[in-house]
Amino acid sequence: MLSSTPHLAPVTADNFDAVCAVRVHPRQEHLVSPVVKSLAEAYVHGEAAWPRAVVAGGEVVGFVMAFMDIVWDPARDVRERRSGIWRLNIDAGHQGKGYGRFAVGAVVEELRRRGADRAYVTWHPGEDGPQPFYLGLGFSLTGESSGGQAVGVLPLS
Template sequence: MLTLQPITKDNWEEAIRLKVKENQKNFISSNLYSIAEVQFLEQFRVIGIYADNQMVAFAMYGIDPDDNNYWIYRLMIDAAQQGKGFGASAVKLVIEEIRRTNTNEIPVIMIGYNRENEGAREVYKRAGFVETEIAPWGEQIAIYKLKV
């Protein structure tokens, strides 16, 4: 069973030790960069995703000030933990956390990913995201409707 825990002074080093596979490095910023970036994004959080007591994944999400929608900016599964079914479960956990804290009743969650990242495409599709358009910055955009 997976659980979410905030990134704090007690586990940030564990988070930065997580790495994606070599052929995935161009698809996502490092966790260290994300932890630094979130310091300047008021409505964003970084979280560790744990299987038992081991961090197996990392995510960054929040309300984007440009469009006032929830965005999952980062979601990564550690290379050693990929292929174990954590991806879709981790996405669903993040969705449930957003749903639980969505006091502004924002209707959607957005995500953008590299069009060549087939693994991400499959995970997000399995979690219920629907691809929409290509963003001006080149990523595939997908949307998850919190309210139907």
């Protein structure tokens, strides 16, 4: 359960080092890119990226980055725009406390606020992967794959 009331905060000069210090459990490192790569991607894809620190009790406990209204696959019709979870990193010392669930819920609420009707997420399948976590939050497999990752969708209506 949540040990303190969490919130999402923009990544700023004041919390940058703490955000970059977020490290997932070693057995998960092959499943998710480090935060610093996410921040570089956010810089390069600024029009679509929504990076946020997950903060609880005044401490950065994780990082989440959403993507907003982008075309998932360039071969698809440009009218099919998607939004969702791009990256989720909860620090190893803070896992199992509900912060990941909170972060996904906060992104889902932001997507609803922006008018999205579905939220997407991708994950690497396999042992120690997040599939049970995302399915437990209501995401379902689409049957698609993106870069070798499974694609999940959550209806927001």
